[in-house]
Amino acid sequence: MKCFFAFKDKFKNKGGSRSAPELQSKSKSDSSAVKRGTKSSSSLPSPRSIQELYKEREQKLRVFTYNELREATNGFNRLLKIGEGGFGSVYKGTIKPSDGQGVPIVVAIKKLNTKGLQGHKEFLAEVQFLGVVNHPNLVKLLGYCSIDGERGIQRLLVYEFMPNRSLEAHLFNRASPTLPWKTRLDILLGAAEGLAYLHGGLDVQVIYRDFKSSNVLLDEDFKAKLSDFGLAREGPQGDHTHVSTAVVGTYGYAAPEYVETGHLTIHSDIWSFGVVLYEILTGRRVLERNRPTVEQKLLEWVKQFPADSGRFSMIIDPKLRNQYPIAAARKIAKLADSCLNKNAKDRPAMSQVVKSLKEATQMSETTAGTSSSSSSGSKSFQRKPK
Template sequence: MGGCFPCTRAPKTDDKDRIPPTSDKSKPKSSLDLKKQSSLKEKQQISSSGSGRIAAQTFTFRELAFVTRNFRADCLLGEGGFGRVYKGRLESSNQIVAIKQLDRNGLQGNREFLVEVLMLSLLHHPNLVNLIGYCADGDQRLLVYEYMPLGSLEDHLHDPSPDKKRLDWSTRMKIAAGAAKGLEYLHDKASPPVIYRDLKCSNILLDEEYNPKLSDFGLAKLGPVGDNTHVSTRVMGTYGYCAPEYAMTGQLTLKSDVYSFGVVLLELITGRRAIDISRSQGEHNLVAWARPLFRDRRKFSQMADPMLQGQYPSRGLYQALAVAAMCLQEQPSMRPLIADVVTALSYLASQTHNPRNQSNQNIFHLEAPGSPQARLDTETRPSSGSERERSWGSK
């Protein structure tokens, strides 16, 4: 549940990413008046967007303070750069919910709050977290989500408590396939397409059956439409997950999300963090560590998470690594469409591990031993509706 920060030291900002200042200069206003005006303006923006299709409820701060027992410590679920998340039960519906209270001095500001409310109110999919409502009282900003009982993928993969079982291979592929389906909905089904921009393990939440849901849409952006190949924006995200071309130029494409997904998939396979300074020199950055290993098939088994204790299908490991290698191509045009990734991972998630049966057809292979470049050969191609080819060159 960690927060987000600029991927570069000196991010550029543009006017589109800023909340316009109020234009009423007739008389000076008190701080309280300005807070009330800002709160009212946000509510009007939320209500007027989407042609009246906003389904999220509005809550008062008093209501949410009551259901969290005044934000007591024993209701705390997690904490990050954005603020804290509490568990509560709504009086009206008796539903258990997760309530994110944004830090008024934190990294997630008014714009990110508004974007998240709008995005999750208008986008609905089994692999996206469900937004129930929000609160914009004075300077208080809170978001109310469906409660995800198993917490985040990071909790299970990197910070497991003693009572949590380690993720087995089948569960990891199930999580990867579900997260990819969430991205596919944003890229191929939403109109205009949506670039998630902050895919990472802490933003993938799990229900009681380990079904994944993408959460935290404060950095999401509407993708390019028409003849546009990218959208230009300030560089935001989490270090270790940002696509290299986006970090360098600020030009954001759907393939930027595919790169971030490749990092998450590599974390699922290896059990390593995207960035881990506790490891030896040369192994701090997961992608940099993995690139030379992609070139030698004999070293693939060294990349499997030791916590799996060898309980994985060798062919499945090779195939999953091939998908990760494709997603992590430095050239965006070489990365696959997310629909192809869904096809590949859905196949892997459907396979049961039987050590005595390794005769499954190899549907992926690395194209050249000396290069991480990979080619996707699927037995079943996606339907034409998801095969939207785009040109990803610079303007």
């Protein structure tokens, strides 16, 4: 899925010193793009910012040398490359503990493309946000390398390694084992709890801004962790209604009001979550141009099969082979519809989404062994993929 930067382009594709990243390094163009929304005559006291929180906690992040990370990846060997995108490349690597003692640690090392300003800004955002947040459903940033030397600028990030790749890889890669129904719900619940924490579990509200299946990573137990905070932003403070930003993200996942106005709120994340709910249900990408015209856009296609209709089961991922409780599937579809409400203020809060997903999970457990078409179906949907 390609990223977009500014919808004006109509979605066309497009050994030195080390120092701790500082938010003050943002360009004027960026600061002007992150204006606060209109406020009323009275102002509420502002909570501490991400920048202030980061200064308190930055010592927890390990600062690596470039040589350490080059050695950890065998010179950034292409055989160790596990991901690539507009941000740069990700490599699997092995680092030594900071004290030099003990068993080496397997990590993921993101080497950012620093040719443009965008890469540097995303690096700063990643370090600032992941240096502050602490939740089991958010990927852990272990450290970074920031060098401005004679050989050029180097920006690298070191994360915990997620051996089961992303939700996207398991949903859409034909070579991957089918994700059972129960595992899909567990992944959704974990991702929702991560978003709920960002929206309401910190001193400052965080808008993730890039929720999509490829950014939901899976650990060895298929536990979901949100990754890639390069586009994250602090939410509106006091009595402000929104944050105004340049429109960036991934086509198909961005909320319509954000695309049209650049006004960013936590409701934008909830729309994106609704899109992924339908990807989980259908096993289809948000946009698939190789399908018939009426089926190419996922959100338009599913409208033909309402959750309460007799045709609803026709949208369910055929790879599930009917091994799912139809009542729970209907509940997920209705939840997705509420997240995709055109009126942003009518979308549920992430805390409500978490509650609904827990209820759907409970429904699935109490109806274990049943399917959409039979009460004596296999229990295969309870197995976790290997």
